[in-house]
Amino acid sequence: MLTITQWHEQALATKLDDRSLLLRTSIYKTVHAGGRGHIGSAFSLIEILRVLYDDILRYQPQNPQWIERDLCILSKGHGCLALYALLADKGFFPRHQLNTFCKIDSLLGGHPEPKLPGVEWPTGSLGHGLAVAVGVALANRMKNRENKVFVITGDGEINEGSIWESALSAAKHKLDRLTVMIDYNKQQSYGPTKMVLDLEPLSDKWRSFGFFVFEANGHDIVSLHNTLLASEKEKGKPKVIICHTVKGKGLSIAEDNPKWHHKSKLTKDEIFAMQQAFNLVEN
Amino acid sequence: MREKSLECVYELAKRDSRIVYIGSDVGAETLEQFKKEMPDRFFMEGISEAHIIGMAAGLAKSGYIPYVNTIATFITRRCYEQIVIDVCLQNLPVKLIANGGGLVYAPLGPTHMAVDDIGLMRLLPNMHIIAPCDANEMEKLMMQSVDMSGPVYVRVGKGNEPNISSGKSSLWIEPGEVLIITTGVMIHQALGVIDLLKEKGISCGLLHLSIIKPINKDLILTHLKDVELVITVEEHVKSGGFGSSILEILSDHRHTNPPKLLRLGLPDHFVELYGSQKELLQYFRLDANGITQQILQYLVK
Known part of the structure; x- marks a missing residue:
């Protein structure tokens, strides 16, 4: 059992591979085109989405409403830059659309909406995704479907009381095809979660709410993948995977830095720092 | 009128497998018959309105037509954002049955008197608002509510109003x-x-x-x-x-x-x-x- 500090050190030390750098490059280009974005919040999330979309979820990019698809709701909608990078990478929409980020007629807003192929739910206001996921998981069960449902929340997001209402309900209904993945980067907008509204002991909380609880290094592909596979074997309760991540992961000046939570404009120095960090990869 | 609104949910559910009922923590034995005959589509989810509206939206997105029922002040104020984003923004067919619209709950004080509900719901694109005057009109409108595309807010009066609306136009x-x-x-x-x-x-x-x-x-x-x-x-x-x-x-x-x-x-x-x-x-x-x-x-x- 690792302590929260040990998990964080592991996440900080994890070296990113070329695919992870490529996805961050995609985000950098999107941000550069739009002139803004929740950069730190997206960089902490990439590996979680990457493993889901590479190895776990069933979906058809050319048929986003495919009835057999698994559902992935990015409840922390401000992390949408990472979702956009993955969806473009998988071919849900042409990659050049990333350059329209936040433009007046774009499908890619500062928070995601289902008008963009691949986005399942309009999120941005926090604390909504889990309730919706409970409804979808119940519907799947009523229709004898085996589709899985994933919800990705932020850590600050689970300050919201609605999350805990929904957690009670998910456990009551024994929704074992429902998995909550918490992007636990330990920084919210103002500062450390420990200071703003401490979540610890987080795994005990979810366990007491009736969930199977798992922890993973949220930047280590193998750790995430193995944890997801292990969680699939458990039956009779919903699952939560606490993903230990680093806000701004991959860009040293942004790591653990709440000032990178959201940038409404970027300085030349900041753009230069991103260019330097992500210039080795052809996109 | 209040009993009629729930009777209608039961009647609708019997003939349409898309209909589900979701209550928060309403009175004992509410819709007993519904629960007995169609247990899979009967939910009593506890005092968690924000969750209930989101869950209803998830069910609606998956092809169901949820009728959500609790006291009018709670089904509007407590979960307003869920109604806005999860229901109205996507024009999903979630139907809200709001008990005690107006001054019905006078003895229970300002926490329970729904005197701002029409205004709150009127602001929302895609929302329908219906306010029947008696049980007859409730029945007529409830039966229509399934086919009103998108969300519907049903303002339910106290009940026992004389039935006067039969055969009337506006x-x-x-x-x-x-x-x-x-x-x-x-x-x-x-x-x-x-x-x-x-x-x-x-x-x-x-x-x-x-x-x-x-x-x-x-x-x-x-x-x-x-x-x-x-x-x-x-x-x-x-x-x-x-x-x-x-x-x-x-x-x-x-x-x-x-x-x-x-x-x-x-x-x-x-x-x-x-x-x-x-x-x-x-x-x-x-x-x-x-x-x-x-x-x-x-x-x-």
Whole structure:
């Protein structure tokens, strides 16, 4: 059992591979085109989405409403830059659309909406995704479907009381095809979660709410993948995977830095720092 | 009316497998028969309105038509953002059955009196608002509610109102120089007002609109042609409610000879009294006598 500090050190030390750098490059280009974005919040999330979309979820990019698809709701909608990078990478929409980020007629807003192929739910206001996921998981069960449902929340997001209402309900209904993945980067907008509204002991909380609880290094592909596979074997309760991540992961000046939570404009120095960090990869 | 609304959910569910019922923590034995016959589609989810609306939206997205039921103040104020984002933004067919619209819960105080619900729901794109006047009208509108595309807010009155709506269209009494426009249970007061005004030699018509949103603008304008004074009556604060929607129509329409408009409703402050619905209607001069007095005072000015 690792302590929260040990998990964080592991996440900080994890070296990113070329695919992870490529996805961050995609985000950098999107941000550069739009002139803004929740950069730190997206960089902490990439590996979680990457493993889901590479190895776990069933979906058809050319048929986003495919009835057999698994559902992935990015409840922390401000992390949408990472979702956009993955969806473009998988071919849900042409990659050049990333350059329209936040433009007046774009499908890619500062928070995601289902008008963009691949986005399942309009999120941005926090604390909504889990309730919706409970409804979808119940519907799947009523229709004898085996589709899985994933919800990705932020850590600050689970300050919201609605999350805990929904957690009670998910456990009551024994929704074992429902998995909550918490992007636990330990920084919210103002500062450390420990200071703003401490979540610890987080795994005990979810366990007491009736969930199977798992922890993973949220930047280590193998750790995430193995944890997801292990969680699939458990039956009779919903699952939560606490993903230990680093806000701004991959860009040293942004790591653990709440000032990178959201940038409404970027300085030349900041753009230069991103260019330097992500210039080795052809996109 | 209240019992009828739930009876209708049961009847709808029997014939349509898309219908589900979700209560929060409503009274014991609510919809027992439904629960017995269709247990998979009966949910009692606890006092968690924000969660319930999101869950209903998830079910609706998956092809179900949830009827969500709890007290009007809780199903509006407590989960407003979920109604806005999870339901209305995606125009999902989540139907809200709101117990105790208006002053029904007078003895329970301001936490339970839903005097701002019409205004709150009226602001939301895609939302339908219905306010029946009796059990007959409740049945008619509930049966239609399935086919109203998108969300519906059902304002449920106290119950046991006399059944007066059978066979009626919106225009109950042809307009005279005066026309009263009501919604929900206020028609029961308005009928008394019309008799009292007649005694004073004032001929007054009555238009009853049980569908507040989308408002039937053409119907309203048709009946306003030769009217000198229009009076709206609602069991709701005057700001932003039913009367305001009529005011907006009048204001935006270019009339050659526009009628005056008197909006009657509750003042812009919290109700700080208890008692009964009837007593509060008297106190706020929204019973037949009070409304008549307010109209006569206005005409004297």
